[in-house]
Amino acid sequence: xxxxxxxxxxxxxxxxxxxxxxxxxxxxxxxxxxxxxxxxxxxxxxxxxxxxxxxxxxxxxxxxxxxxxxxxxxxxxxxxxxxxxxxxxxxxxxxxxxxxxxxxxxxxxxxxx
Numbered sequence: 001x002x003x004x005x006x007x008x009x010x011x012x013x014x015x016x017x018x019x020x021x022x023x024x025x026x027x028x029x030x031x032x033x034x035x036x037x038x039x040x041x042x043x044x045x046x047x048x049x050x051x052x053x054x055x056x057x058x059x060x061x062x063x064x065x066x067x068x069x070x071x072x073x074x075x076x077x078x079x080x081x082x083x084x085x086x087x088x089x090x091x092x093x094x095x096x097x098x099x100x101x102x103x104x105x106x107x108x109x110x111x112x113x
Contacts, residue, residue, distance in 0.1 A: 009033040034061060049065045 005016035007024060010033045014020045024030055039047055051071050071079065 007033075009037050044079060045083050048076070048083050051076055051079070 003016040004013045005021065006013040007030060010030050012023055012024075
């Protein structure tokens with residue numbers, strides 16, 4: 001038995017030769033696992049925009065056998081909620097009702113000292 005290759009994306013090993021390598025790298029399981037891996041590092045807003053753009057422009061003829069990972073309606077709704085929560089968390093200034101009276105003035109006095 002020859003050397004074994006282990007694919008970190010798919011958690012799968014196979015005999016390391018040219019034919020098996022090409023077959024694995026072009027396989028549906030590897031391509032989907034690869035996309036899922038890189039989507040973990042992508043901004044949530046960018047993922048949502050990509051998915052919405054796909055839904056507006058075309059439909060995939062391959063359905064569930066497609067090599068790309070398209071989200072279900074429920075996944076898109078959850079992603080939209082997450083994007084909205086992140087946007088609200090980044091909003092500035094904070095709601096003034098949350099800050100104690102004179103908070104800014106106290107801070108400026110301490111900073112001046």
